[in-house]
Amino acid sequence: MNDVVSHRLNLPDGRRLGWHEWGAENGKTVIFCPGAGMAGAIPFGEAAARRMGLRILSVDRAGLGASDANSEKSFASWSGDVASLLQHRGGNEALAIGFSQGAPFALALADTGLVNAVSVVSGQDELASPEVFxxxxxxVANMVQLAKDDPERLEADVAAIATAEWLWQMIETMSGPQDRAFYASETFAPLYRRALEEGFRQGAAGYARDTRLAMAPWPFRLEDIVCPVQLWYGLADTSPVHAPDFGETLNKRLPNSKLMRLENEGSAILWSHAEAILEDLAGMG
Incomplete structure:
Protein backbone atom coordinates (compact mmCIF):
# COMPACT_ATOMS: atom_id res chain seq x y z
CA MET A 1 0.00 0.00 0.00
CA ASN A 2 2.99 2.34 0.33
CA ASP A 3 3.03 3.02 -3.41
CA VAL A 4 -0.64 4.06 -3.56
CA VAL A 5 -1.31 7.80 -3.84
CA SER A 6 -4.82 9.19 -3.30
CA HIS A 7 -6.35 12.31 -4.85
CA ARG A 8 -9.63 14.22 -5.12
CA LEU A 9 -10.84 16.36 -8.00
CA ASN A 10 -13.50 19.07 -7.98
CA LEU A 11 -15.97 18.20 -10.75
CA PRO A 12 -17.88 20.76 -12.85
CA ASP A 13 -21.13 20.17 -10.91
CA GLY A 14 -19.43 20.78 -7.55
CA ARG A 15 -19.03 17.16 -6.51
CA ARG A 16 -15.62 15.69 -5.71
CA LEU A 17 -14.19 12.60 -7.35
CA GLY A 18 -11.75 10.39 -5.47
CA TRP A 19 -9.19 8.03 -6.94
CA HIS A 20 -6.12 6.07 -5.88
CA GLU A 21 -3.17 5.38 -8.18
CA TRP A 22 -0.01 3.31 -8.48
CA GLY A 23 2.45 2.12 -11.11
CA ALA A 24 4.76 4.08 -13.41
CA GLU A 25 4.92 7.74 -12.39
CA ASN A 26 4.16 9.15 -15.84
CA GLY A 27 2.73 5.99 -17.35
CA LYS A 28 -0.23 5.47 -19.63
CA THR A 29 -3.51 5.79 -17.74
CA VAL A 30 -5.46 2.66 -16.85
CA ILE A 31 -8.88 3.40 -15.32
CA PHE A 32 -9.72 0.62 -12.87
CA CYS A 33 -13.42 0.06 -12.15
CA PRO A 34 -13.56 -1.87 -8.85
CA GLY A 35 -16.01 -4.57 -7.87
CA ALA A 36 -19.24 -4.30 -5.92
CA GLY A 37 -19.14 -1.89 -3.00
CA MET A 38 -15.38 -1.42 -3.21
CA ALA A 39 -13.51 1.87 -2.84
CA GLY A 40 -10.02 2.91 -1.86
CA ALA A 41 -7.51 0.50 -3.34
CA ILE A 42 -6.39 -3.10 -3.26
CA PRO A 43 -3.38 -2.72 -5.55
CA PHE A 44 -2.55 -5.36 -8.13
CA GLY A 45 0.37 -5.74 -10.50
CA GLU A 46 2.40 -2.86 -9.02
CA ALA A 47 5.79 -4.03 -10.29
CA ALA A 48 4.39 -5.08 -13.67
CA ALA A 49 2.65 -1.72 -14.11
CA ARG A 50 5.89 0.12 -13.41
CA ARG A 51 7.79 -2.06 -15.84
CA MET A 52 5.16 -1.71 -18.58
CA GLY A 53 4.77 2.04 -18.20
CA LEU A 54 1.21 1.94 -16.86
CA ARG A 55 -0.36 4.17 -14.20
CA ILE A 56 -3.41 2.47 -12.66
CA LEU A 57 -6.13 4.76 -11.32
CA SER A 58 -8.68 3.02 -9.09
CA VAL A 59 -11.65 5.40 -9.25
CA ASP A 60 -14.32 5.54 -6.53
CA ARG A 61 -17.73 5.68 -8.17
CA ALA A 62 -20.13 8.39 -6.97
CA GLY A 63 -21.39 7.71 -3.45
CA LEU A 64 -18.56 5.31 -2.62
CA GLY A 65 -15.35 6.07 -0.75
CA ALA A 66 -13.93 9.52 -1.47
CA SER A 67 -16.36 10.36 -4.30
CA ASP A 68 -19.37 12.50 -3.43
CA ALA A 69 -22.82 11.05 -3.99
CA ASN A 70 -24.79 11.81 -7.12
CA SER A 71 -28.55 11.28 -6.97
CA GLU A 72 -28.57 11.21 -10.78
CA LYS A 73 -25.80 8.63 -11.08
CA SER A 74 -25.91 6.67 -14.32
CA PHE A 75 -23.46 5.11 -16.73
CA ALA A 76 -23.45 8.44 -18.57
CA SER A 77 -22.63 10.43 -15.43
CA TRP A 78 -19.87 7.93 -14.57
CA SER A 79 -18.36 8.41 -18.02
CA GLY A 80 -18.60 12.16 -17.52
CA ASP A 81 -16.72 11.90 -14.22
CA VAL A 82 -13.95 9.88 -15.86
CA ALA A 83 -13.81 12.33 -18.77
CA SER A 84 -13.22 15.14 -16.26
CA LEU A 85 -10.48 13.08 -14.60
CA LEU A 86 -8.73 12.41 -17.91
CA GLN A 87 -8.95 16.10 -18.84
CA HIS A 88 -7.51 17.01 -15.44
CA ARG A 89 -4.57 14.71 -16.10
CA GLY A 90 -3.95 16.26 -19.49
CA GLY A 91 -4.24 13.09 -21.53
CA ASN A 92 -6.82 11.76 -23.93
CA GLU A 93 -5.67 8.15 -24.23
CA ALA A 94 -6.53 5.58 -21.61
CA LEU A 95 -7.23 1.90 -21.03
CA ALA A 96 -9.72 0.33 -18.60
CA ILE A 97 -10.10 -2.70 -16.38
CA GLY A 98 -13.47 -3.75 -14.98
CA PHE A 99 -13.56 -6.27 -12.14
CA SER A 100 -16.79 -8.04 -11.16
CA GLN A 101 -19.57 -5.40 -10.90
CA GLY A 102 -17.10 -2.88 -12.33
CA ALA A 103 -17.28 -4.60 -15.74
CA PRO A 104 -20.27 -2.67 -17.14
CA PHE A 105 -18.74 0.60 -15.93
CA ALA A 106 -15.54 -0.19 -17.85
CA LEU A 107 -17.54 -1.16 -20.94
CA ALA A 108 -19.51 2.10 -20.66
CA LEU A 109 -16.21 3.97 -20.96
CA ALA A 110 -15.46 2.02 -24.12
CA ASP A 111 -18.91 2.79 -25.51
CA THR A 112 -18.29 6.52 -25.11
CA GLY A 113 -14.84 6.27 -26.67
CA LEU A 114 -12.98 7.33 -23.53
CA VAL A 115 -10.73 4.27 -23.54
CA ASN A 116 -8.91 2.43 -26.31
CA ALA A 117 -9.09 -1.09 -24.85
CA VAL A 118 -10.74 -2.90 -21.94
CA SER A 119 -9.95 -5.93 -19.81
CA VAL A 120 -13.00 -7.47 -18.16
CA VAL A 121 -11.86 -9.64 -15.25
CA SER A 122 -14.33 -11.98 -13.54
CA GLY A 123 -16.85 -9.52 -14.88
CA GLN A 124 -20.60 -9.28 -14.60
CA ASP A 125 -22.36 -9.89 -17.91
CA GLU A 126 -25.54 -8.06 -18.93
CA LEU A 127 -27.70 -10.32 -16.80
CA ALA A 128 -30.91 -8.82 -18.19
CA SER A 129 -30.12 -9.90 -21.76
CA PRO A 130 -32.33 -12.87 -22.76
CA GLU A 131 -29.43 -15.23 -23.54
CA VAL A 132 -27.92 -14.70 -20.09
CA PHE A 133 -31.14 -14.30 -18.07
CA VAL A 140 -30.50 -13.74 -9.11
CA ALA A 141 -33.11 -13.92 -11.88
CA ASN A 142 -35.68 -12.46 -9.48
CA MET A 143 -33.40 -9.50 -8.70
CA VAL A 144 -32.71 -8.90 -12.39
CA GLN A 145 -36.42 -9.07 -13.18
CA LEU A 146 -37.09 -6.48 -10.46
CA ALA A 147 -34.32 -4.30 -11.91
CA LYS A 148 -36.19 -4.40 -15.23
CA ASP A 149 -39.72 -3.95 -13.84
CA ASP A 150 -39.17 -1.63 -10.87
CA PRO A 151 -35.55 -0.45 -10.62
CA GLU A 152 -36.37 2.08 -7.89
CA ARG A 153 -37.76 -0.75 -5.74
CA LEU A 154 -34.64 -2.89 -6.24
CA GLU A 155 -32.41 0.04 -5.33
CA ALA A 156 -34.45 0.78 -2.19
CA ASP A 157 -34.46 -2.87 -1.14
CA VAL A 158 -30.68 -3.16 -1.50
CA ALA A 159 -30.06 0.15 0.28
CA ALA A 160 -32.20 -1.01 3.21
CA ILE A 161 -30.13 -4.12 3.96
CA ALA A 162 -26.62 -3.62 2.55
CA THR A 163 -23.61 -2.93 4.76
CA ALA A 164 -19.92 -3.66 4.36
CA GLU A 165 -20.26 -6.69 6.65
CA TRP A 166 -23.34 -7.93 4.79
CA LEU A 167 -21.53 -7.73 1.46
CA TRP A 168 -18.44 -9.44 2.87
CA GLN A 169 -20.58 -12.31 4.12
CA MET A 170 -22.36 -12.57 0.76
CA ILE A 171 -19.05 -12.68 -1.12
CA GLU A 172 -17.79 -15.42 1.19
CA THR A 173 -21.01 -17.39 0.71
CA MET A 174 -20.98 -17.09 -3.09
CA SER A 175 -17.28 -17.90 -3.46
CA GLY A 176 -15.97 -21.38 -4.07
CA PRO A 177 -13.35 -22.97 -1.80
CA GLN A 178 -10.40 -21.57 -3.75
CA ASP A 179 -11.65 -17.98 -3.78
CA ARG A 180 -12.81 -18.21 -0.20
CA ALA A 181 -9.34 -19.22 0.88
CA PHE A 182 -7.77 -16.37 -1.10
CA TYR A 183 -10.17 -13.63 0.00
CA ALA A 184 -10.09 -14.74 3.64
CA SER A 185 -6.29 -15.08 3.81
CA GLU A 186 -4.39 -13.14 6.46
CA THR A 187 -2.76 -10.89 3.87
CA PHE A 188 -5.76 -10.22 1.61
CA ALA A 189 -8.79 -10.17 3.92
CA PRO A 190 -7.84 -6.94 5.76
CA LEU A 191 -7.38 -5.16 2.40
CA TYR A 192 -10.68 -6.43 1.01
CA ARG A 193 -12.62 -5.61 4.17
CA ARG A 194 -11.07 -2.13 4.25
CA ALA A 195 -12.10 -1.58 0.63
CA LEU A 196 -15.69 -2.51 1.50
CA GLU A 197 -15.66 -0.30 4.60
CA GLU A 198 -14.45 2.58 2.42
CA GLY A 199 -17.15 1.78 -0.11
CA PHE A 200 -19.86 2.05 2.53
CA ARG A 201 -18.47 5.04 4.43
CA GLN A 202 -21.32 7.22 3.06
CA GLY A 203 -23.93 4.50 3.58
CA ALA A 204 -25.37 1.95 1.17
CA ALA A 205 -26.86 4.28 -1.46
CA GLY A 206 -23.84 4.28 -3.78
CA TYR A 207 -23.65 0.49 -3.87
CA ALA A 208 -27.43 0.19 -4.25
CA ARG A 209 -27.43 2.46 -7.31
CA ASP A 210 -24.51 0.54 -8.82
CA THR A 211 -26.41 -2.72 -8.35
CA ARG A 212 -29.51 -1.27 -10.00
CA LEU A 213 -27.49 -0.02 -12.97
CA ALA A 214 -25.54 -3.26 -13.37
CA MET A 215 -28.58 -5.57 -13.14
CA ALA A 216 -31.00 -3.58 -15.30
CA PRO A 217 -30.71 -3.65 -19.10
CA TRP A 218 -27.63 -1.64 -20.01
CA PRO A 219 -28.22 1.59 -21.98
CA PHE A 220 -25.49 0.76 -24.48
CA ARG A 221 -25.13 -2.12 -26.93
CA LEU A 222 -22.18 -4.44 -26.56
CA GLU A 223 -22.36 -5.01 -30.30
CA ASP A 224 -21.42 -1.33 -30.85
CA ILE A 225 -18.20 -1.45 -28.80
CA VAL A 226 -15.45 -1.58 -31.41
CA CYS A 227 -12.31 -1.28 -29.27
CA PRO A 228 -10.46 -4.47 -28.24
CA VAL A 229 -11.87 -6.20 -25.16
CA GLN A 230 -10.07 -8.98 -23.33
CA LEU A 231 -12.32 -11.23 -21.21
CA TRP A 232 -10.71 -13.07 -18.29
CA TYR A 233 -12.57 -15.77 -16.34
CA GLY A 234 -11.51 -18.48 -13.94
CA LEU A 235 -13.53 -21.63 -14.48
CA ALA A 236 -13.66 -22.24 -10.71
CA ASP A 237 -15.50 -18.91 -10.19
CA THR A 238 -18.80 -19.83 -8.51
CA SER A 239 -20.27 -16.33 -8.24
CA PRO A 240 -23.86 -16.34 -9.61
CA VAL A 241 -23.67 -12.62 -10.48
CA HIS A 242 -20.65 -12.67 -12.79
CA ALA A 243 -21.17 -14.54 -16.07
CA PRO A 244 -22.92 -17.91 -15.86
CA ASP A 245 -21.21 -19.08 -19.07
CA PHE A 246 -17.76 -17.67 -18.15
CA GLY A 247 -17.80 -14.99 -20.83
CA GLU A 248 -19.11 -16.99 -23.78
CA THR A 249 -22.08 -14.69 -24.45
CA LEU A 250 -20.00 -11.57 -23.91
CA ASN A 251 -17.44 -12.88 -26.38
CA LYS A 252 -20.14 -13.51 -28.99
CA ARG A 253 -21.72 -10.08 -28.59
CA LEU A 254 -18.56 -7.98 -28.55
CA PRO A 255 -17.22 -7.53 -32.10
CA ASN A 256 -13.54 -7.28 -31.12
CA SER A 257 -13.01 -9.50 -28.09
CA LYS A 258 -10.87 -12.39 -26.95
CA LEU A 259 -11.88 -14.84 -24.23
CA MET A 260 -9.31 -16.17 -21.77
CA ARG A 261 -10.49 -18.97 -19.49
CA LEU A 262 -8.22 -20.28 -16.75
CA GLU A 263 -8.64 -23.80 -15.42
CA ASN A 264 -8.63 -24.27 -11.66
CA GLU A 265 -8.82 -20.50 -11.02
CA GLY A 266 -11.61 -18.49 -9.41
CA SER A 267 -12.59 -14.83 -9.45
CA ALA A 268 -9.40 -13.65 -7.71
CA ILE A 269 -7.41 -13.78 -10.97
CA LEU A 270 -7.16 -9.98 -10.96
CA TRP A 271 -4.53 -10.38 -8.23
CA SER A 272 -3.15 -13.85 -8.96
CA HIS A 273 -2.68 -13.18 -12.70
CA ALA A 274 -2.23 -9.41 -12.69
CA GLU A 275 0.95 -9.44 -14.77
CA ALA A 276 -0.61 -11.40 -17.64
CA ILE A 277 -3.76 -9.25 -17.57
CA LEU A 278 -1.78 -6.01 -17.67
CA GLU A 279 0.55 -7.31 -20.37
CA ASP A 280 -2.36 -8.18 -22.65
CA LEU A 281 -4.09 -4.88 -21.94
CA ALA A 282 -0.94 -2.88 -22.71
CA GLY A 283 -0.59 -4.82 -25.95
CA MET A 284 -4.16 -3.99 -27.00
CA GLY A 285 -3.84 -0.29 -26.24
Missing amino acids: SQLPEP
Whole structure:
Protein backbone atom coordinates (compact mmCIF):
# COMPACT_ATOMS: atom_id res chain seq x y z
CA MET A 1 0.00 0.00 0.00
CA ASN A 2 2.99 2.34 0.33
CA ASP A 3 3.03 3.02 -3.41
CA VAL A 4 -0.64 4.06 -3.56
CA VAL A 5 -1.31 7.80 -3.84
CA SER A 6 -4.82 9.19 -3.30
CA HIS A 7 -6.35 12.31 -4.85
CA ARG A 8 -9.63 14.22 -5.12
CA LEU A 9 -10.84 16.36 -8.00
CA ASN A 10 -13.50 19.07 -7.98
CA LEU A 11 -15.97 18.20 -10.75
CA PRO A 12 -17.88 20.76 -12.85
CA ASP A 13 -21.13 20.17 -10.91
CA GLY A 14 -19.43 20.78 -7.55
CA ARG A 15 -19.03 17.16 -6.51
CA ARG A 16 -15.62 15.69 -5.71
CA LEU A 17 -14.19 12.60 -7.35
CA GLY A 18 -11.75 10.39 -5.47
CA TRP A 19 -9.19 8.03 -6.94
CA HIS A 20 -6.12 6.07 -5.88
CA GLU A 21 -3.17 5.38 -8.18
CA TRP A 22 -0.01 3.31 -8.48
CA GLY A 23 2.45 2.12 -11.11
CA ALA A 24 4.76 4.08 -13.41
CA GLU A 25 4.92 7.74 -12.39
CA ASN A 26 4.16 9.15 -15.84
CA GLY A 27 2.73 5.99 -17.35
CA LYS A 28 -0.23 5.47 -19.63
CA THR A 29 -3.51 5.79 -17.74
CA VAL A 30 -5.46 2.66 -16.85
CA ILE A 31 -8.88 3.40 -15.32
CA PHE A 32 -9.72 0.62 -12.87
CA CYS A 33 -13.42 0.06 -12.15
CA PRO A 34 -13.56 -1.87 -8.85
CA GLY A 35 -16.01 -4.57 -7.87
CA ALA A 36 -19.24 -4.30 -5.92
CA GLY A 37 -19.14 -1.89 -3.00
CA MET A 38 -15.38 -1.42 -3.21
CA ALA A 39 -13.51 1.87 -2.84
CA GLY A 40 -10.02 2.91 -1.86
CA ALA A 41 -7.51 0.50 -3.34
CA ILE A 42 -6.39 -3.10 -3.26
CA PRO A 43 -3.38 -2.72 -5.55
CA PHE A 44 -2.55 -5.36 -8.13
CA GLY A 45 0.37 -5.74 -10.50
CA GLU A 46 2.40 -2.86 -9.02
CA ALA A 47 5.79 -4.03 -10.29
CA ALA A 48 4.39 -5.08 -13.67
CA ALA A 49 2.65 -1.72 -14.11
CA ARG A 50 5.89 0.12 -13.41
CA ARG A 51 7.79 -2.06 -15.84
CA MET A 52 5.16 -1.71 -18.58
CA GLY A 53 4.77 2.04 -18.20
CA LEU A 54 1.21 1.94 -16.86
CA ARG A 55 -0.36 4.17 -14.20
CA ILE A 56 -3.41 2.47 -12.66
CA LEU A 57 -6.13 4.76 -11.32
CA SER A 58 -8.68 3.02 -9.09
CA VAL A 59 -11.65 5.40 -9.25
CA ASP A 60 -14.32 5.54 -6.53
CA ARG A 61 -17.73 5.68 -8.17
CA ALA A 62 -20.13 8.39 -6.97
CA GLY A 63 -21.39 7.71 -3.45
CA LEU A 64 -18.56 5.31 -2.62
CA GLY A 65 -15.35 6.07 -0.75
CA ALA A 66 -13.93 9.52 -1.47
CA SER A 67 -16.36 10.36 -4.30
CA ASP A 68 -19.37 12.50 -3.43
CA ALA A 69 -22.82 11.05 -3.99
CA ASN A 70 -24.79 11.81 -7.12
CA SER A 71 -28.55 11.28 -6.97
CA GLU A 72 -28.57 11.21 -10.78
CA LYS A 73 -25.80 8.63 -11.08
CA SER A 74 -25.91 6.67 -14.32
CA PHE A 75 -23.46 5.11 -16.73
CA ALA A 76 -23.45 8.44 -18.57
CA SER A 77 -22.63 10.43 -15.43
CA TRP A 78 -19.87 7.93 -14.57
CA SER A 79 -18.36 8.41 -18.02
CA GLY A 80 -18.60 12.16 -17.52
CA ASP A 81 -16.72 11.90 -14.22
CA VAL A 82 -13.95 9.88 -15.86
CA ALA A 83 -13.81 12.33 -18.77
CA SER A 84 -13.22 15.14 -16.26
CA LEU A 85 -10.48 13.08 -14.60
CA LEU A 86 -8.73 12.41 -17.91
CA GLN A 87 -8.95 16.10 -18.84
CA HIS A 88 -7.51 17.01 -15.44
CA ARG A 89 -4.57 14.71 -16.10
CA GLY A 90 -3.95 16.26 -19.49
CA GLY A 91 -4.24 13.09 -21.53
CA ASN A 92 -6.82 11.76 -23.93
CA GLU A 93 -5.67 8.15 -24.23
CA ALA A 94 -6.53 5.58 -21.61
CA LEU A 95 -7.23 1.90 -21.03
CA ALA A 96 -9.72 0.33 -18.60
CA ILE A 97 -10.10 -2.70 -16.38
CA GLY A 98 -13.47 -3.75 -14.98
CA PHE A 99 -13.56 -6.27 -12.14
CA SER A 100 -16.79 -8.04 -11.16
CA GLN A 101 -19.57 -5.40 -10.90
CA GLY A 102 -17.10 -2.88 -12.33
CA ALA A 103 -17.28 -4.60 -15.74
CA PRO A 104 -20.27 -2.67 -17.14
CA PHE A 105 -18.74 0.60 -15.93
CA ALA A 106 -15.54 -0.19 -17.85
CA LEU A 107 -17.54 -1.16 -20.94
CA ALA A 108 -19.51 2.10 -20.66
CA LEU A 109 -16.21 3.97 -20.96
CA ALA A 110 -15.46 2.02 -24.12
CA ASP A 111 -18.91 2.79 -25.51
CA THR A 112 -18.29 6.52 -25.11
CA GLY A 113 -14.84 6.27 -26.67
CA LEU A 114 -12.98 7.33 -23.53
CA VAL A 115 -10.73 4.27 -23.54
CA ASN A 116 -8.91 2.43 -26.31
CA ALA A 117 -9.09 -1.09 -24.85
CA VAL A 118 -10.74 -2.90 -21.94
CA SER A 119 -9.95 -5.93 -19.81
CA VAL A 120 -13.00 -7.47 -18.16
CA VAL A 121 -11.86 -9.64 -15.25
CA SER A 122 -14.33 -11.98 -13.54
CA GLY A 123 -16.85 -9.52 -14.88
CA GLN A 124 -20.60 -9.28 -14.60
CA ASP A 125 -22.36 -9.89 -17.91
CA GLU A 126 -25.54 -8.06 -18.93
CA LEU A 127 -27.70 -10.32 -16.80
CA ALA A 128 -30.91 -8.82 -18.19
CA SER A 129 -30.12 -9.90 -21.76
CA PRO A 130 -32.33 -12.87 -22.76
CA GLU A 131 -29.43 -15.23 -23.54
CA VAL A 132 -27.92 -14.70 -20.09
CA PHE A 133 -31.14 -14.30 -18.07
CA SER A 134 -32.21 -17.83 -19.01
CA GLN A 135 -29.05 -19.21 -17.37
CA LEU A 136 -29.42 -17.45 -14.00
CA PRO A 137 -30.32 -19.17 -10.74
CA GLU A 138 -33.76 -18.17 -9.49
CA PRO A 139 -32.71 -15.71 -6.71
CA VAL A 140 -30.50 -13.74 -9.11
CA ALA A 141 -33.11 -13.92 -11.88
CA ASN A 142 -35.68 -12.46 -9.48
CA MET A 143 -33.40 -9.50 -8.70
CA VAL A 144 -32.71 -8.90 -12.39
CA GLN A 145 -36.42 -9.07 -13.18
CA LEU A 146 -37.09 -6.48 -10.46
CA ALA A 147 -34.32 -4.30 -11.91
CA LYS A 148 -36.19 -4.40 -15.23
CA ASP A 149 -39.72 -3.95 -13.84
CA ASP A 150 -39.17 -1.63 -10.87
CA PRO A 151 -35.55 -0.45 -10.62
CA GLU A 152 -36.37 2.08 -7.89
CA ARG A 153 -37.76 -0.75 -5.74
CA LEU A 154 -34.64 -2.89 -6.24
CA GLU A 155 -32.41 0.04 -5.33
CA ALA A 156 -34.45 0.78 -2.19
CA ASP A 157 -34.46 -2.87 -1.14
CA VAL A 158 -30.68 -3.16 -1.50
CA ALA A 159 -30.06 0.15 0.28
CA ALA A 160 -32.20 -1.01 3.21
CA ILE A 161 -30.13 -4.12 3.96
CA ALA A 162 -26.62 -3.62 2.55
CA THR A 163 -23.61 -2.93 4.76
CA ALA A 164 -19.92 -3.66 4.36
CA GLU A 165 -20.26 -6.69 6.65
CA TRP A 166 -23.34 -7.93 4.79
CA LEU A 167 -21.53 -7.73 1.46
CA TRP A 168 -18.44 -9.44 2.87
CA GLN A 169 -20.58 -12.31 4.12
CA MET A 170 -22.36 -12.57 0.76
CA ILE A 171 -19.05 -12.68 -1.12
CA GLU A 172 -17.79 -15.42 1.19
CA THR A 173 -21.01 -17.39 0.71
CA MET A 174 -20.98 -17.09 -3.09
CA SER A 175 -17.28 -17.90 -3.46
CA GLY A 176 -15.97 -21.38 -4.07
CA PRO A 177 -13.35 -22.97 -1.80
CA GLN A 178 -10.40 -21.57 -3.75
CA ASP A 179 -11.65 -17.98 -3.78
CA ARG A 180 -12.81 -18.21 -0.20
CA ALA A 181 -9.34 -19.22 0.88
CA PHE A 182 -7.77 -16.37 -1.10
CA TYR A 183 -10.17 -13.63 0.00
CA ALA A 184 -10.09 -14.74 3.64
CA SER A 185 -6.29 -15.08 3.81
CA GLU A 186 -4.39 -13.14 6.46
CA THR A 187 -2.76 -10.89 3.87
CA PHE A 188 -5.76 -10.22 1.61
CA ALA A 189 -8.79 -10.17 3.92
CA PRO A 190 -7.84 -6.94 5.76
CA LEU A 191 -7.38 -5.16 2.40
CA TYR A 192 -10.68 -6.43 1.01
CA ARG A 193 -12.62 -5.61 4.17
CA ARG A 194 -11.07 -2.13 4.25
CA ALA A 195 -12.10 -1.58 0.63
CA LEU A 196 -15.69 -2.51 1.50
CA GLU A 197 -15.66 -0.30 4.60
CA GLU A 198 -14.45 2.58 2.42
CA GLY A 199 -17.15 1.78 -0.11
CA PHE A 200 -19.86 2.05 2.53
CA ARG A 201 -18.47 5.04 4.43
CA GLN A 202 -21.32 7.22 3.06
CA GLY A 203 -23.93 4.50 3.58
CA ALA A 204 -25.37 1.95 1.17
CA ALA A 205 -26.86 4.28 -1.46
CA GLY A 206 -23.84 4.28 -3.78
CA TYR A 207 -23.65 0.49 -3.87
CA ALA A 208 -27.43 0.19 -4.25
CA ARG A 209 -27.43 2.46 -7.31
CA ASP A 210 -24.51 0.54 -8.82
CA THR A 211 -26.41 -2.72 -8.35
CA ARG A 212 -29.51 -1.27 -10.00
CA LEU A 213 -27.49 -0.02 -12.97
CA ALA A 214 -25.54 -3.26 -13.37
CA MET A 215 -28.58 -5.57 -13.14
CA ALA A 216 -31.00 -3.58 -15.30
CA PRO A 217 -30.71 -3.65 -19.10
CA TRP A 218 -27.63 -1.64 -20.01
CA PRO A 219 -28.22 1.59 -21.98
CA PHE A 220 -25.49 0.76 -24.48
CA ARG A 221 -25.13 -2.12 -26.93
CA LEU A 222 -22.18 -4.44 -26.56
CA GLU A 223 -22.36 -5.01 -30.30
CA ASP A 224 -21.42 -1.33 -30.85
CA ILE A 225 -18.20 -1.45 -28.80
CA VAL A 226 -15.45 -1.58 -31.41
CA CYS A 227 -12.31 -1.28 -29.27
CA PRO A 228 -10.46 -4.47 -28.24
CA VAL A 229 -11.87 -6.20 -25.16
CA GLN A 230 -10.07 -8.98 -23.33
CA LEU A 231 -12.32 -11.23 -21.21
CA TRP A 232 -10.71 -13.07 -18.29
CA TYR A 233 -12.57 -15.77 -16.34
CA GLY A 234 -11.51 -18.48 -13.94
CA LEU A 235 -13.53 -21.63 -14.48
CA ALA A 236 -13.66 -22.24 -10.71
CA ASP A 237 -15.50 -18.91 -10.19
CA THR A 238 -18.80 -19.83 -8.51
CA SER A 239 -20.27 -16.33 -8.24
CA PRO A 240 -23.86 -16.34 -9.61
CA VAL A 241 -23.67 -12.62 -10.48
CA HIS A 242 -20.65 -12.67 -12.79
CA ALA A 243 -21.17 -14.54 -16.07
CA PRO A 244 -22.92 -17.91 -15.86
CA ASP A 245 -21.21 -19.08 -19.07
CA PHE A 246 -17.76 -17.67 -18.15
CA GLY A 247 -17.80 -14.99 -20.83
CA GLU A 248 -19.11 -16.99 -23.78
CA THR A 249 -22.08 -14.69 -24.45
CA LEU A 250 -20.00 -11.57 -23.91
CA ASN A 251 -17.44 -12.88 -26.38
CA LYS A 252 -20.14 -13.51 -28.99
CA ARG A 253 -21.72 -10.08 -28.59
CA LEU A 254 -18.56 -7.98 -28.55
CA PRO A 255 -17.22 -7.53 -32.10
CA ASN A 256 -13.54 -7.28 -31.12
CA SER A 257 -13.01 -9.50 -28.09
CA LYS A 258 -10.87 -12.39 -26.95
CA LEU A 259 -11.88 -14.84 -24.23
CA MET A 260 -9.31 -16.17 -21.77
CA ARG A 261 -10.49 -18.97 -19.49
CA LEU A 262 -8.22 -20.28 -16.75
CA GLU A 263 -8.64 -23.80 -15.42
CA ASN A 264 -8.63 -24.27 -11.66
CA GLU A 265 -8.82 -20.50 -11.02
CA GLY A 266 -11.61 -18.49 -9.41
CA SER A 267 -12.59 -14.83 -9.45
CA ALA A 268 -9.40 -13.65 -7.71
CA ILE A 269 -7.41 -13.78 -10.97
CA LEU A 270 -7.16 -9.98 -10.96
CA TRP A 271 -4.53 -10.38 -8.23
CA SER A 272 -3.15 -13.85 -8.96
CA HIS A 273 -2.68 -13.18 -12.70
CA ALA A 274 -2.23 -9.41 -12.69
CA GLU A 275 0.95 -9.44 -14.77
CA ALA A 276 -0.61 -11.40 -17.64
CA ILE A 277 -3.76 -9.25 -17.57
CA LEU A 278 -1.78 -6.01 -17.67
CA GLU A 279 0.55 -7.31 -20.37
CA ASP A 280 -2.36 -8.18 -22.65
CA LEU A 281 -4.09 -4.88 -21.94
CA ALA A 282 -0.94 -2.88 -22.71
CA GLY A 283 -0.59 -4.82 -25.95
CA MET A 284 -4.16 -3.99 -27.00
CA GLY A 285 -3.84 -0.29 -26.24
